[in-house]
Amino acid sequence: MTERERMRRRRRRSAFAFLVRAGVAVFAAAILALMVCGALYIGERLEKDAADAGPAGGVDTAEDGDAEDLEGDAEGGGAEAPGADAQDGEAPAVVVIDAGHGGVQSGCVFDGVMEKDITLSVAKLAGEKLSEAGVTVIMTRDGDEDVSLDERCEIANSAGAELFVSIHCNSFTEDDGVSGFEGYYHLGAEGKRLAEYIMEKAAGLGVKTRHVKDADYQVLRETDMPAALMEIGFLSNPGEREKLQTEEYRDTIAEAVAQGVMKMLENG
Template sequence: MAHDEVNVRSAPKLDSEIISVISQNDSYPILEEKSNWIQIELNDGQTGWVMSKLIKKSEEADSDDNSMTTSDPVLKDKRVGTVGVSTLYVRSSASQQAPIIATLKRNYIITITNERNGWYEIDFNGQTGWVGSQYIINENSEPGSTQETIIIHDDTNIRSEPTTTSLIVKRAKNGEVFPISAKKDNWYEITLANGTSAYVASWVVQTSNQAISNMDSGSVQHKTIVIDAGHGGYDSGTIGTQGTLEKSLTLKTAKLLEKKLKDAGANVYMTRDDNFFVSLQSRVAISHQWHADAFISIHFDSFTNSSVRGNTAYYYSTIKDQKLAADIQSEIEKQSSLPSRGVLFGDYFVLRENKQPAALFELGYLSHPQEEAIVSTNDYHERVTEAILSGLEDYFN
């Protein structure tokens, strides 16, 4: 037999809670059969459900009592799933200690062929491997199973259509939960309390399949990241056409990035965490003090020609900095709706004088009226911080 353990669940569906794990050749009384599931009584008196295809009734083995033993837990009906975290490690077996054989990005579609103790065996790109089941969003769950989206930031926009320009019908609070009825591109269609349908962007929520604080990315775990929120205090930075202050946007973006990096296991230090002035020398000194594995400087741009727009990554040293800038900018290009101006050489003090790997990002033009409005939204901050996190994971891989 290929596997020797079977999950016992609280209800007869694959996304229900695992309450126990039983071993090969164990026997348990059968209480009820329902569809493709069997309810059993465990030794401690608990009752639970196992998939009938994973066990063998003792009467099928020439026994008279109504009990069962475990069988090979291979899923005969393959299921489709989608990667629900920014970076997911695929391992050679169902263990955190198993070798990593590949990495998959958010929204990558896989086929689930097997399940074992909180792990899925998957087919992807002609290969086979194992991933944590909590990081996969099931696309064709069993009838009656329901996925939920969990709001993780206050004032998250719930919209009438799956676009960032559609009508906001609700501002949800951190911790609110909504059933998911469908997925459309990078949006979830959800059901509100009054029964109406609405949409929330996938990049600003978690689902019930995901674990926020224990992602299997790991590539930023224990890395030291210094986040440099540009300007501050009497140095406002550029001022947008509608009066937006660069120093406020850089701090808001930096704080959101700080939270995401800490959730992913990184050691994070800020050059400033409030509206005060920090000299360029001090910013670099913080990078040196903490021996930063990456120094990320966040800015927003301006130009005399108000038609100029887009985001840009800058590096100083080709050897030390360019890969960091390029890996992050590549992810920003995927997540941001703004045009990319590429990865360019920049003779900036915080790059030039920095002994640690460093990159500076201009995340949009406040001198462009429409772009100023875009980069001031929570949606945009969510997108670019998610992109920076993914880019750092790529860089450390």
């Protein structure tokens, strides 16, 4: 073996050793890279699973929402329920319907027809219509009871109601020819709008309307929310008294009240 051959062998051996070392290094690097990728992949999967679990939880909520919608539809006969829907999942709007007088307070009485009976009937009909539309209705009375004006305001204020509508009948003994539906509010544009919306709906339903005016009535002054007092007709007028004794006319008035309230809830 010549010196040159030894040199060549040595070179070959060191070249071989270099290749082996390089191979091991590449293999180790590949393993390391796979481990890093694997870890990243698992991490991503975990994040994705967590993200998937979120919407899965949301599906339950959506189902709850649907169940509520179905209930609303069942009650409202498919009618819109702005009280619930417009506020997107929030609690339905609370509206107080106040039947004027009651108990020993008959209100005005003409020919045996008592204001307290007419107001209770209209208030109940309006309350039913609003309940069907998804509104939470609070009645200051739902029977022939004495309720003070202080109590009526307290009921509305403690409930945190959005709107307050009081139902009354009018009288004008000096001239029994005077008739028509009137709306009252006290200060504030919102109460005025509420009264105007109800009047507008009444006119649309063929009811004879008169005017909307400011009046310093306690139930308008001491309620914290937009409030309207509707004088639905004159019991002193024989023709209007006759109409107010029919369920059909009272239902028309109640429809106007309900539609006006709904418009107020929708538009403010």
